[in-house]
Amino acid sequence: DFPPLLISLGDLRRGFVFHEVKQVLITDEDIFKRYRERRQRWVGEEEKKIERWTELRGGDYVVHIDHGIGKFSGIKTLKLQGRKCDYFQVNYKGTDRLYIPLDQLDRLHKYMGDSDHPPPIYSLEGGQWRLTKRRVRKAARDLASSLLRLYSIRKVIPGYHFSLDTDWQLEFEASFPYQETPDQLRATHEVKQDMENPSPMDRLVCGDAGYGKTEVAMRAAFKVVMDNKQVAMLVPTTILAEQHHRTFRERIAAYPIRIEMLSRFQGLKEQKDIVTSLKNGGVDIVIGTHRLIQKDIEFKDLGLVIIDEEQRFGVIQKKKLRELRSSVDVLTLSATPIPRSLYMSLMGVRSMSMIVTPPKERLNVETQVAEYNEE
The missing domain is CATH 2.40.10.170 (Thrombin, subunit H)
Known part of the structure; x- marks a missing residue:
């Protein structure tokens, strides 16, 4: 026989009624509701759960x-x-x-x-974990708020309505020395459609290395210059900036388009000349590292920002990149997009083009780790 009231320690979260023996079991959570709100916040979390x-x-x-x-x-x-x-x-x-x-x-x-x-x-003492979770939640709320404000502004502020393809545009694209893949052609078409729309573009082009993302970006950049606007291409490293600078200049060499590179490793005089030319419209396309988003950089008429490998930029740089998105067209290229960008694209907040088919005769990427040799 049980006494009228029995208090016992156990691991039960919810109480129940046992009708057969006329017993009611009530847990501390049923009475005090101390944990319910905290636990509900974790329903449906995406962390790596341990199944076994x-x-x-x-x-x-x-x-x-x-x-x-x-x-x-x-x-x-x-x-x-x-x-x-x-x-x-x-x-x-x-x-x-x-x-x-x-x-x-x-x-x-x-x-x-x-x-x-x-x-x-x-x-287990001091509440350090609780403070960490509170700080992370606040950062997540701030980020969500800034993104909501950004994309609300983009819906209200009209962007630039780029013109239809010119004869030079068609000629430039026809001079591509390789056969485009269907995915490349589709991505190019989707990018142009966005650019010809009065709303500012924010499109992610996702594809593996060597799948042709750069050619899509060059065609978009060429279209911008045909409307007498400027293009800024942001890359995470100087080596990548030099590579893109060389590729752009070789590909667009037949046209009167000035392409420059800007990074902190250039001489101060050279940097100053390029910065001045950007301000007065003398440079059509500039390719550079985070040097391009410093305070002294001004454009006469910026029309397109191309961001390559966004996931490799730091927190401060990403914040400035978000600010750039409020009024100009933005094209992001990545083989491994950051989870937020990919999620927003999959949810339809950002547009996304996938390049999943490699070009014919594409060689596999080889990665080698070697010791540095000055020679």
């Missing part, structure tokens, strides 16, 4: 929803209230240990991060 405990190895970094990053130690058997139970042991900072019942495996996630730089181990 066998996926874990001793020493793996794991993230507990309520306590943060720790190190998985293994399974430990503990005796509580006369009962032996198995628990996951997670080691935290110092001598802190957390024992998690096996039926709460869903509270653990594998840590997904840079394997070369181990993450900080949290303490």
Whole structure:
């Protein structure tokens, strides 16, 4: 026989009524509702959930929803209230240990991060993890707010309505020495359609290395120059800037179009001359690193920003790139787009063109790691 009221420790989140024996079990959560809101926020999360405990190895970094990053130690058997139970042991900072019942495996996630730089181990005291989550939520809200404001402005502010293809445009495209793939032609057509629309373009062209993204970008840049506007192509490294600069100049050599490169490795006089020419309209296409988004850069009439490998820019540079998107056409090229850009494209917030078929006779990309040799 049970007494009228019995209080016991256990791992039950919700109460229930046992009609057969006329018993009601009520949990502390039913009474105080201390955890409901916090747990609901994690419904449907996209983190790497652990489906089976066998996926874990001793020493793996794991993230507990309520306590943060720790190190998985293994399974430990503990005796509580006369009962032996198995628990996951997670080691935290110092001598802190957390024992998690096996039926709460869903509270653990594998840590997904840079394997070369181990993450900080949290303490179970002090609320450090709670502050971290609060800071991340605020940053996510701020980012969402800025993106919402940006794309709202883009819907209201009219962009430039580019002209239909000129004879020079058709001639330039016909001079391409290779056979375009169907995906290249489709991507080019979609980019032009956006440019000829009065709303500012924001399109992601996604394709593997060597699939022809640069040719699509050059055709868009040529179209902009035909309307007497300027093009800025942003790349993450000086080597990539030099490569694109050489490719653009060789491809457009037959036309009276001035193409320059700008990076911090150039001499101050050369940089100053290019900056002045950008301001007075003397440069049609400029290719450069984040030097292009510094305060002293002004364009006479910027019509298109091309961003190559956006995921390799830093946080500050990405913020400035977002600001550029408010009024001019933006074309982003990437083989591995950042998750936010890809998600926004898949959701229809940004337009996306896929280049999935390689050109004929394309050679496979070879990556070699070698020691530096001055010779």
